[in-house]
Amino acid sequence: GNSVTQMEGPVTLSEEAFLTINCTYTATGYPSLFWYVQYPGEGLQLLLKATKADDKGSNKGFEATYRKETTSFHLEKGSVQVSDSAVYFCALSGASGTYKYIFGTGTRLKVLA
Amino acid sequence: DVKVTQSSRYLVKRTGEKVFLECVQDMDHENMFWYRQDPGLGLRLIYFSYDVKMKEKGDIPEGYSVSREKKERFSLILESASTNQTSMYLCASSLLSGTYEQYFGPGTRLTVT
Numbered sequence: 265g266n267s268v269t270q271m272e273g274p275v276t277l278s279e280e281a282f283l284t285i286n287c288t289y290t291a292t293g294y295p296s297l298f299w300y301v302q303y304p305g306e307g308l309q310l311l312l313k314a315t316k317a318d319d320k321g322s323n324k325g326f327e328a329t330y331r332k333e334t335t336s337f338h339l340e341k342g343s344v345q346v347s348d349s350a351v352y353f354c355a356l357s358g359a360s361g362t363y364k365y366i367f368g369t370g371t372r373l374k375v376l377a
Numbered sequence: 378d379v380k381v382t383q384s385s386r387y388l389v390k391r392t393g394e395k396v397f398l399e400c401v402q403d404m405d406h407e408n409m410f411w412y413r414q415d416p417g418l419g420l421r422l423i424y425f426s427y428d429v430k431m432k433e434k435g436d437i438p439e440g441y442s443v444s445r446e447k448k449e450r451f452s453l454i455l456e457s458a459s460t461n462q463t464s465m466y467l468c469a470s471s472l473l474s475g476t477y478e479q480y481f482g483p484g485t486r487l488t489v490t
Contacts, residue, residue, distance in 0.1 A: 298478055307381075307467055307481035308420075353419070357477075364435070365410070365471075365479055369419035 266291045266359045270368035273351075277344055277375050285339040285352055285371045287328075293360030297321075297330050297337040300353040302370070308353060311339075344375045380404075381482040383468055389488045396455040398485050400468030406480075407473040409451035411435075411443065414465040414484070426451055427473065458489045 271286040289297065296315045300308040312321030317332035326341045337354060354368040384399035402409065408427050412420040412435075422435030424443040432443050440462060444452045451470075455462055465486050469479040 296477075300481075305483075307483045308469075308479075309481070310478045313478055357479075364422060364425070365469075367420040369417065 266295070266356065266364075266366050268354050268356055268366050268368040270352075270354045270371055273370070273372040275371060275373050277373070279346055279375055279377050280343045281375075283339070283341040283344045283348075283373070285354075285373070287337045287339065287354035287368060289335050289337065289354075289356050289366075291335075291356055291359035291366075293358070295356040295359040297328070298355040298357070298365075299326070299328055299337070299339050300355060300367075302351045302353065304350070311352070344373070346375045346377050349373055349375045381468055381470055381480050383466075383482040383485050385485050386483060387486050387488075389490065390455075390458050391490055392459060394458050394489075396458050396487065396489075398453040398455075398466055398468075398487070400451045400453070400470075400482055401449055402451075402468075402470040402480070403449065404470060404480065405448065406470035407448075408471045408479075409445065410469040410471075410479065411441075411451065411453045412467045412469065413437070414467055420467065423453065458487075460489050463487060463489045 267290045298313045299311040301311045302308045312323040314321040314330035320329045351370045357365040381402045411423040425433045426445040442454045468482040471479045
């Protein structure tokens, strides 16, 4: 079936460190891929998305590239800030045979000043 | 600015009570979703609606029902609340195609005592 696997957290980094959060997926067809962010006490917000292979989504310094050959969509940021502390969710939609959006379990990021 | 609103941010109910959670979106989206979010489990889909009066069960529909009488409003009903339904409930909406992102409300933290 369709699924999303992302790295376990929590991830703790110092300010200005490089961030990678790994996400791999299993899906039939041609899904769209998303990263969402959830700040404390809030709902999820879309961070970036990619709708086809080799697309790069980017927003607020974050980037992720849709890699069909490795079925991955890793999230990266060159220099994290304290304000990036949040939970990050990888997700897919539009896979064959389902209307559902499939979410990973989330990765908590804590950035220390 | 697009918006999904939920009727309550925090709710405390007693075991056996009937509970209504309401969600309203102002984006004229066809799809609406109810999820629950629990630590370590990520987001789990309870119910989904793709049109007025249409609904589909998600992964964990037991103990819940839904109502969609108007396009902009999607209600989640706990017929007889139990302590294992204590959770964060998130509503989301999206356009019909799976290539589009979901927009989330701020969530309702429900405690059943």
